[in-house]
Amino acid sequence: MTQALPSPDRPLRIGTRGSPLALAQAHETRNRLAAAFDLPEAAFEIVVIKTTGDDRALIAADRPLKEIGGKGLFTKEIEEDLLTGRIDIAVHSMKDMPVEQPAGLTLDCYLPREDVRDAFVTLDGMAFGDLPEGAVVGTSSLRRRAQLLFRRPDLQVVEFRGNVQTRMRKLTEGVAEATFLACAGLNRLGMDDVRRTPIAAEDMLPAVAQGAIGIERRTGDSAAAALLDAIHDGPTGQRLAAERAYLAALDGSCETPIAGLAELSGGEVTLRGEILRPDGSECLTDYGRAPIADGAALGREIAARLLDRAGPGFFDWRKA
Ligand SMILES: NCc1[nH]cc(CCC(=O)O)c1CC(=O)O
Numbered sequence: 001m002t003q004a005l006p007s008p009d010r011p012l013r014i015g016t017r018g019s020p021l022a023l024a025q026a027h028e029t030r031n032r033l034a035a036a037f038d039l040p041e042a043a044f045e046i047v048v049i050k051t052t053g054d055d056r057a058l059i060a061a062d063r064p065l066k067e068i069g070g071k072g073l074f075t076k077e078i079e080e081d082l083l084t085g086r087i088d089i090a091v092h093s094m095k096d097m098p099v100e101q102p103a104g105l106t107l108d109c110y111l112p113r114e115d116v117r118d119a120f121v122t123l124d125g126m127a128f129g130d131l132p133e134g135a136v137v138g139t140s141s142l143r144r145r146a147q148l149l150f151r152r153p154d155l156q157v158v159e160f161r162g163n164v165q166t167r168m169r170k171l172t173e174g175v176a177e178a179t180f181l182a183c184a185g186l187n188r189l190g191m192d193d194v195r196r197t198p199i200a201a202e203d204m205l206p207a208v209a210q211g212a213i214g215i216e217r218r219t220g221d222s223a224a225a226a227l228l229d230a231i232h233d234g235p236t237g238q239r240l241a242a243e244r245a246y247l248a249a250l251d252g253s254c255e256t257p258i259a260g261l262a263e264l265s266g267g268e269v270t271l272r273g274e275i276l277r278p279d280g281s282e283c284l285t286d287y288g289r290a291p292i293a294d295g296a297a298l299g300r301e302i303a304a305r306l307l308d309r310a311g312p313g314f315f316d317w318r319k320a
Pocket residue numbers: 093094095096180181182184185209210211212213
């Protein structure tokens with residue numbers, strides 16, 4: 001590296017949201033950078049940024065997140081601070097990232113992906129199959145809601161918002177009997193006490209990019225680029241290239257029930273995609289494989305096939 005490394009006098013400022021999960025992800029990023037360059041913790045500064053999505057007054061309301069602002073809700077203010085130089089890099093859950101970044105920003109560094117699966121979470125460790133008829137399940141995810149109703153139309157799904165801790169509290173309060181959380185979040189938070197059953201990806205296909213952390217920087221910042229290059233995980237990048245191209249070709253917003261998962265094997269990338277009607281009355285799946293270098297094209301191809309089968313209005317809410 002030709003540029004000076006960060007130091008306690010000139011720390012690298014790492015921007016993040018303030019939720020426990022976001023902070024855990026920022027700490028993981030800092031620790032990996034510190035280890036890669038043999039730097040002390042004091043060479044990094046974690047800068048907590050409040051986003052629209054963290055506005056309690058907005059989020060406390062019972063409106064679905066998609067009405068408040070959809071994708072970008074948790075990233076806009078952080079990206080502004082990156083562009084103005086208040087922070088040097090920004091750490092994100094890739095699952096919450098829009099498929100395109102604003103002009104001037106680059107997102108091409110990914111940490112090794114965590115467990116991609118969703119977990120079924122209850123207070124007493126019940127299995128999904130034992131959920132009684134008509135049970136109330138809490139989730140704010142359109143994808144999980146539709147996947148759930150497709151398999152179990154008898155269930156009642158209630159809006160369940162907030163960070164992992166808030167959702168666990170709602171279970172304790174009896175607002176719902178069960179919820180779904182990403183294994184990745186529980187693992188990163190070290191919440192080993194939460195009773196969970198991981199659901200195989202074939203049974204509940206995860207959200208695009210679930211379990212992946214991405215790190216964004218200013219496009220022209222070669223010092224940050226060199227730092228991030230040292231902690232980038234290539235295979236995660238290859239999987240996300242396929243998944244995010246698929247998502248972009250379908251719908252960049254999070255207003256639609258979409259699932260997708262890419263995996264690598266034997267020099268190839270495989271991609272499974274699934275789209276559902278919001279009420280869970282229909283579920284379309286597709287699958288393909290391609291050389292790893294053609295992952296993005298594979299993503300677009302699977303999206304096109306699904307859209308073709310779905311026809312117009314597939315994602316519209318049906319009038320009851
Ligand atoms: N939308 C919230 C969100 N964004 C990322 C994660 C979990 C961690 C991950 O998937 O990387 C979660 C919580 C959840 O879905 O349980």
